[in-house]
Amino acid sequence: MRNSIRSKVDAFIVMDVMEAARRAEAGGRHIVHMEVGQPGTPAPRGARDALARAMEREAMGYTVALGLPELRARIARLYREWYGVDLNPDRVVITPGSSGAFILAFTALFDAGDRVGIGAPGYPSYRQILRALDLVPVDIETAAENRLQPVPGDLAGRDLRGLMVASPANPTGTMLGREALGALIGAAQAAGASFISDEIYHGIEYEAKAVSALEITDDCYVINSFSKYFSMTGWRVGWMVVPENHVRTVERLAQNLFICPPHASQVAALAAMECGVELEANMAVYRTNRALMLEGLPRAGFDRIAPPDGAFYVYADVSHLTDDSRAFAAEILERAGVAVTPGLDFDPARGAGTLRFSYARATADIEEGLARLERFMAAR
Ligand SMILES: Cc1ncc(COP(=O)(O)O)c(C=O)c1O
Numbered sequence: 001m002r003n004s005i006r007s008k009v010d011a012f013i014v015m016d017v018m019e020a021a022r023r024a025e026a027g028g029r030h031i032v033h034m035e036v037g038q039p040g041t042p043a044p045r046g047a048r049d050a051l052a053r054a055m056e057r058e059a060m061g062y063t064v065a066l067g068l069p070e071l072r073a074r075i076a077r078l079y080r081e082w083y084g085v086d087l088n089p090d091r092v093v094i095t096p097g098s099s100g101a102f103i104l105a106f107t108a109l110f111d112a113g114d115r116v117g118i119g120a121p122g123y124p125s126y127r128q129i130l131r132a133l134d135l136v137p138v139d140i141e142t143a144a145e146n147r148l149q150p151v152p153g154d155l156a157g158r159d160l161r162g163l164m165v166a167s168p169a170n171p172t173g174t175m176l177g178r179e180a181l182g183a184l185i186g187a188a189q190a191a192g193a194s195f196i197s198d199e200i201y202h203g204i205e206y207e208a209k210a211v212s213a214l215e216i217t218d219d220c221y222v223i224n225s226f227s228k229y230f231s232m233t234g235w236r237v238g239w240m241v242v243p244e245n246h247v248r249t250v251e252r253l254a255q256n257l258f259i260c261p262p263h264a265s266q267v268a269a270l271a272a273m274e275c276g277v278e279l280e281a282n283m284a285v286y287r288t289n290r291a292l293m294l295e296g297l298p299r300a301g302f303d304r305i306a307p308p309d310g311a312f313y314v315y316a317d318v319s320h321l322t323d324d325s326r327a328f329a330a331e332i333l334e335r336a337g338v339a340v341t342p343g344l345d346f347d348p349a350r351g352a353g354t355l356r357f358s359y360a361r362a363t364a365d366i367e368e369g370l371a372r373l374e375r376f377m378a379a380r
Contacts (some may be wrong), residue, residue: 060267100114166201336372
């Protein structure tokens with residue numbers, strides 16, 4: 001049997017790094033994980049308790065395709081609490097993680113062959129999901145002076161049907177302020193490109209509050225998830241906000257593609273939204289870790305970095321240290337016992353000269369990782 005051409009997507013390199021780290025651990029080594037983009041903390045206590053109670057009470061069968069009405073209503077309320085935006089709960093679609101939302105958004109908005117702009121560096125799966133759906137990812141090489149985010153001028157002459165933006169972004173942690181986001185949305189709309197805003201790192205921000213595209217326009221898709229701020233990666237639950245006149249289209253797709261998001265995860269997610277104290281305690285850890293990284297990485301010799309506005313990553317230019325970030329990451333894993341992600345995952349053109357360091361784990365891990373990196377670089 002042959003495989004389709006569309007299935008020829010690239011591996012997610014960070015997953016390969018995780019596998020190499022796992023092998024090293026199976027061989028008895030202690031590895032500090034600065035590669036993984038997920039919290040080390042479990043789902044909040046209240047979420048786990050709520051699910052345990054619900055499991056005694058309910059059969060946990062399918063829910064309706066758009067998700068539990070209580071959860072959709074609670075998410076709509078979150079937009080009032082976080083952004084002062086009044087949101088009709090009917091526009092909220094619960095999804096199997098933001099990854100499920102990408103599939104729904106791309107299939108609802110685009111036809112085979114349509115061109116969709118994505119920032120480089122950026123989250124690698126955008127490119128691969130687009131390819132797997134026979135869409136054409138168009139890399140927009142972002143500039144350091146724009147804090148590695150796209151700007152309106154980048155859209156000119158590209159014939160885009162869509163533009164996908166993340167703020168805070170992975171791998172850089174940089175955010176688009178209200179003005180920059182508004183200008184990008186305006187440019188996309190003027191060019192006839194649907195605007196998709198990946199807001200998965202909202203809530204994990206350090207200096208200023210992240211701006212939602214919904215504060216600026218209703219004519220966009222906004223994607224978010226319980227994976228990061230709510231510390232529920234493995235539960236596979238996220239959400240998407242779509243314009244009112246798109247809800248039925250997305251519902252038909254969701255019914256057929258997924259039937260529904262995991263019922264148990266929706267129950268836990270609803271309760272997680274009332275666990276602010278625990279979630280803010282996680283944030284205090286990220287804040288401490290970020291400060292340690294901003295001090296420790298330059299001390300180790302990784303001094304070409306920009307302070308991240310949000311998320312839990314530092315993206316470092318290491319082009320003066322290597323022209324092969326994959327080999328460099330392998331060397332760091334082997335000799336320092338620290339797993340980091342090569343930039344090639346995020347930027348096929350320039351990522352051979354960059355690394356991403358994640359500081360999502362416990363502070364003691366970050367301290368140990370930084371000490372190891374410093375020793376490794378001193379001996380190099
Ligand atoms: C920018 C960005 N979007 C989406 C995802 C996927 O997250 P989810 O667990 O919600 O599918 C990630 C995961 O790391 C991410 O970094």
